[in-house]
Amino acid sequence: MDATTHLGLLSVLPATLAIILAFITRNTVFSLAVACFVGVMTMGEGPMGFPNLLKETLGTTSFSWILLLELFIGTVIAFFQRTGAIQNFTAWVEKRALSRIKVQLVGWVMGMFVFFSDYFSPLFVGSTMRGLTDRFLVSREKLAYIADSTSAPVSVLMPITGWAVFIAGLLIGMGPIEDAGQAMSVFVHAIPFNLYAWLSVATVGLVIAGIIPLFGPMKKAERRAQEEGKVLRDGADPLLGEELTNIAPYPAARTSLLLNFIMPVLIVISVAIGTFIVLDSAKTMEAFLAAAVFLGIVMRLQGIPFNDIMKTSTAGMKGVMPAIIILALAYSLNQLSEDMGTASYIVEITEGWLTPALLPAMTFMIAAVIAFSTGTSWGTFAIMMPLSVPVAFNFTGDAITPLIYATVAAVAGGGVFGDHCSPLSDTSVLASTGAASDHIDHVKTQIPFALAVAVVALAMYLCAGYLWIGIG
Incomplete structure (x- = not known):
């Protein structure tokens, strides 16, 4: 099945089923497995289609990379705990006599600081802050929210990340954009227009400070943590094995905060950023391997x-x-959605909405729906950039105007919305892992805030679209 064909309404069945079952059963593994099985049966591949899908999807370089990255991250976190590094970091922070709010703000700032990798950021923030936030009775759901909403939303705002390179690469050849330099210039100019990412990061700080009040499931989770002393709800299934959470420091080990915590973190950051500068590709997996060996x-x-x-x-x-x-x-469900033409179907039924004034807003909304349904932002970028940006250039007569920047930013922001709050997203899973939170509890508590930010961003794009058409 090529990129322009689909199975109609059936193409959204697996992703929709996975999301619904995940909320009903609270078991992500079961929900994803059922969705994959139903999908291959819908495509007429029979019962053997399921194991064949797993073999084809998991035997890829991309999955091998995330597998090794996870294993090396698990090793580093285990070493942190065995040496007492995280406890030492917690003790160092406690000496600063921070309040409950300030502790959460530390996590927020840390998430923004580790901007180069949306994989490392949620795991780093969650694993290093978990002991401290537990002590201040911050719910694991809120810690996961802080870690998740400062990962992908920050990465897409920085011009020295893999996200920037990928998006810029997609822009080459569109309109007057002829080379990588021009494409990166468009990306940089589009950063101020990435309303969802900016609002998402800012909202975390405002929620922590209490300027934006808690509501919905997050309010319930925080009340439980503070009034009952339970950072996890009864019956929760933290997305981190007991083998990792129950590691005790080695007795009488001569450890130090510098060698056992700060240096490994600096190794990860320096290797990732250094390889990005030299090789145009941040070697995050290799960075964690180096830290584990050290x-x-x-x-x-x-x-x-x-x-x-x-x-x-x-x-x-x-x-x-x-x-x-x-x-x-x-990963298997994402591949299945691609094979069934899920994104193509969503684009086809909504492309009639893409009038000039509505272009930024509708681009953002469609990108958000695709990303949430498939759990992948980069896949959404690859689909939506070639569809929406040429349309914008058609409206501007191949001139690079604010409408172009807004359209590029709308694709980026919409992709990030789906990526960091979909239960199918890898970064959402990593946020739950780092915070040792129940994955579905994390998704349920984060979605109301992410959705509220998305609605505000959508309204702003609508206003901006009509403003630019009026000027034109």
Whole structure:
């Protein structure tokens, strides 16, 4: 099936079924598996279509990369816990006599600081702040929200990330954009127009400060944490194995905050940013591998036995298996949605709305629906950029105007909305993993805030669209 064909209404069945079942059953693995099975049966591939789908999807370089990244991250987090690094970091922060609000603001700032990778950011913020936020009775759902809403929304605003390179690459050849330099210039000029990303990041800080009041499931979760002392609801299934959450510091280990925490973090950041500058590709997986090797050597020099180091590493890998299983099924469902033409169907039934005045707003809405339904922002970019940006150039007579910037930003913002709040999204899974939150609880508590921000962004795009048409 090529990129322009689809199965009609049936093409949205698997993704829709997965989302509905996830909220009903609160079991993401079951929901994704059922959706994949129903999808292959709908395509007429029979019962064997399901294992064949898994083999084809998981035997790819992209999944191997996320698998290794998860395993190395699990190892680093396990080493942090075995050396007491996270406890040392918690103790260092506590000496600053921070309040409950300030502790959450630290997590918010940390999420914005680690802008180069939407994979590392939610895991880093969640795993390093979890002990501290637990102590201040901040619900795991809110910690996951803080980590999630400062990952992809921040990454898409920075011109020195893989997100920027990918989006710029898609723009080459559209209208007067002839090379990578011109494409990157358009991306940079579009940053102020990425309303959803800016509002999403700002909203987190305003919610933490209490300027925007809590509402919906998040309010209930925070009340439970503060009044009952439960950072997780009864019966919650944290998306992090006990092998990782229950690792105790090695007795009498001569560890330090600098060697066991700060240096590994600096290694990850320097390798990721350095490789991006030199190779135009941030080697995040390799960065975590380097940090894991460094930590292992340091632990041995600090007197921790080699067998204990290897045992800790294995425990860390086991601890991230729940996330890996969900990611494997999510990748399979995304591939199935692509094969069934889900995105093409959504675009086809909505393309009639793309009038000049409505272009930014409708582009944002369609991108958001596609991203939420498929759980992938980059896939949404690849679909929507070639559809919406040429239309914008047609309206401007191939001139690069604010309408072009707004359209590019609308695609980016819409993709981010779906990516960081869809239960099928890898970054949402990683946020739940880092915060050790029940995944569906995280999604349910975050969606009302993300949706409210999306509605405001949509209204602003509508106003801006009519303003530009009026000027034209």
